[in-house]
Amino acid sequence: MVAPPDNDVLWARSLTYSHNGSPALDGVSLGVREGEILAVYGPRGSGKTTLLRCLSGQLVPQEGEVWFNDSPVHTMSAVVRERLRRDRFSWIDPAPALVPELSAWENAALPLLLRGAPHRVAKTAAMEWLDRLDIGDCARKRPYALLQAQRQRIAVARALVTTPAVLFADEPTAPLHRTDRAQVIRTLTTAARTHNITVVLATLDEEVAALADRTVPLVDGRRVSSLGPSEAEGQAACSLSV
Amino acid sequence: MLALRLGRGARPLALLRRLLVVAASAGVGFLLLCTLGWAMKHPVGSLPRLLWCLIPLAATVQLAVAVARTDPGTRPRTGLSAVGLGPARLTTLAATSTAVSCTLGSVVALLCFLRLRSDLTGTLFAGQAADLLARNQPLPLAAVLTLLALVPTFATAATGLVMRRHTRRTARPAESTDPAPAPTGLPWGVALTTAGLAIETYASRGGGGSTPPLPGRFDGSSAGVLAGWSLTAVGLALAGPGITYLCGRLLQTVRPGAIRLLAGRTLMAEAHGIGRPLGVLCAVLSGVFAANSLYGPRDEPPFGPLTGLGAALVIGCTAATLLTAALETRQARVPTTTTLHHLGAHAGLLRTAAAVRATAILAIFAPLTWMVAALAAVPLTT
Known part of the structure; x- marks a missing residue:
């Protein structure tokens, strides 16, 4: 070895x-x-x-x-x-693969909640990332009410929220x-570098x-x-x- | 033929569900044939017996529809629509499978009935019960066929109607489909349940304390009590989805962690799927409890062997329907579960969420069942 x-x-x-x-x-x-x-x-x-x-x-x-x-x-x-x-680690799929019953911010905060983070901490972190990815105003909507590009950005936020x-x-x-495509990849690379x-x-x-x-x-x-x-x-x- | 091929390749659990439908259909067919046998000896007053058979019939149809919805062979699959297995064809397929299972059950019922009739020594069904088989009279063929066709016809029609809506809705991914709106039946359900209990109380006061009859002995005076009971049952079935939704809503309030959030939201989303069978099971169980407290203490049972068969059919079918509906919602959640696994949710967490859901449902529905049963029995026993 x-x-x-x-x-x-x-x-x-x-x-x-x-x-x-x-x-x-x-x-x-x-x-x-x-x-x-x-x-x-x-x-x-x-x-x-x-x-x-x-x-x-x-x-x-x-x-x-x-x-x-x-x-x-x-x-x-x-x-x-x-x-x-x-x-x-975190993972982004080709399709957004969000949990349909949860709202946008709950989807983004899910990895933190699964690690046992308190509700308030998870919400603050998720909202920050949603704002950075320019979808802060859809935070309370369910995935079905969003566009595919917005859903994919939520998936990106979900992957980044745990740094x-x-x-x-x-x-x-x-x-x-x-x-x-350009916007998603730009936000992803910028976030990764910072x-x-x-x-x-x-x-x-x-x-x-x-x-x-x-x-x-x-x-x-x-x-x-x-x-x-x-x-x-x-x-x-x-x-x-x- | 395609239905048979898909059925042959199905997994054991799917085949077991089909077998349950066959058994339920056979049970109802046997009940109907026995009713016919009894009616040939006693032409007057046999209509109530036939009407009593409607309850097991309805339970069986409900089970057949639930099983058709969970059948892996008839689920919409991406790609198969392109080769011609679209929503319309899948509906036909589901209806055909249901028709085949129910007809098989009817044939089994007929064979059992004929076997018992030909048992001339009469060791199996002796005494008063021998009336049910009408041994010494020829059976009217048309009546037998009509009665045996009841279950297959109703079950096939109901499956066709339900599957037509179902296949259209599930052909798209869950993320981009509009969720079902919150159930609105709760006020109606509560109103009907309380109205049913009130009617029952009123009718039993007028009836001079006579207990409502089971199939063997029916007299008209207790019709009000029975109407009240059925109204209560319908009310509970209507209120089921609303209560389940409320249960989920309560579960996820006030800063939920991952388990409460997932359990509560899942329950809210599943309210339509499992709420109705839950309400029906609740109604059936409260009926059983009430009947038990009415007839239980006596030494000799006030009913024949068929009442037991009918009650077993109704309870078994409603319980199996609930389990099948739960299985259906679990199948529908497979993509979400995969996503959660990708996010690192371990199996224990998902199991805990499922246990929390089951506990919440039990905590709400068990007292409700007991309460309705107690309220239904109070005016009859005092």
Whole structure:
């Protein structure tokens, strides 16, 4: 077992994973430095989501190692990984995935409430983040009464409210139009830089990847040096005739 | 055929629910056939017996609809609409499965009835109960078929009507669908319940203290008492969703933490789904308690074997309906539960929230049931 480099907050070596036999990751290694924004960039089906889920401890890789701050994530028990996710990580899905029965601020405050924070503290923190993300005036509305872009910003606020050590964002701008997309990604990166939050961002959008400090291109579950235009757009030459 | 294929691939729990519908339908079919047998011997005064059968019939139809709603094969799934399994087809599918289960139950009932009739030594059903089988007379075929078709027809029609609304509503993700408005039936429910209790008290005072009859012995004087009882039951069923909503609302007031917040809001959102079966179960149980305090102390039971079967059917069906409705709301909450798991909510917290919900419901509905039962029994026993 090789000790990870000192300046990496998150570090993975030759991760291999297959979903019930369908290969997803094939020997991916990477290191994430503290406070940086790392984009995992690749077309659909290239294993971005699986890589993020392995890094965040939701999945245990079949081969390879994941280290977070000198502790091995791949050998932890399910309960310890759950606690790690709750206390140190946060996650943004492609869809907002809000709890429909709770109002906007309650959704944003939910991670704090789940950690046992007092009601008042959780509310203040959630309202602050909603104001920063420019949706303070929808705080009392339920998710059904909001626009998709507003819902996604609530999901971002929910991920930031605990000021996590590492924020995993799996295509956070997928359901949005371009203007909303730019705003969401800008607020996310600004918040991460001002609060020194490490961000691992999966994306298939070249513009989004360009905002990151570093980019890890991924194709068919392998890390490549760079993405060719045909791979990025999924237009590889097809020799089959049907 | 598709209904059969989907049924064959279903999980054991789904098949067990279908089996419950078959059993309930068989029970009601048997009751109806026995009523027919009795009516052939005693043509006068057999209508009340037939009317008594409506209560188990209604409970069975309610169970069949609840089971059809939870059936995994008939839930709207993204993508299947594109291959032609849209809301309309799913409704047909659900109605077909219900029709098949209920018809199967009716056939079982017919076979049981015929088996008992052919048992000439009469060891199984002896004495007074032998009247129910009408052994020495030929059965009128048309009457038998009509009675056996009752459960399948009503259950299929009700399933079709309910599923048509249900499949349309659940085809969209929960986040972007408008939530159901707060239940408004509470005032009506309370009014009907109190009116029912008042009518019952008034009628029993006029009736000279005669206890209301169970199926074996019916006389017209206690019709008022029965009307009062049914009005109370309808009132409780109407008030159920409102009471559940109120329960959830109380649970999440005054600076709730995660558990109270999740439990209360879930209860408020589920009020429509589980409130009605809860109200019905509450009404049935209070009826049972009241009947027990009226007829319990005597040495000889004032009713035949069929009253027991009918009561067991009604209680079993309403309890099973409530459990099925709870299961349906749990299925509908799967995406939310996944989200909560992603946020790091451990399984223990979600279980605690569910336990808090169940305790809150029990704390409200148990005293309510007892109170209604006591109030219903007071004018009859004194």
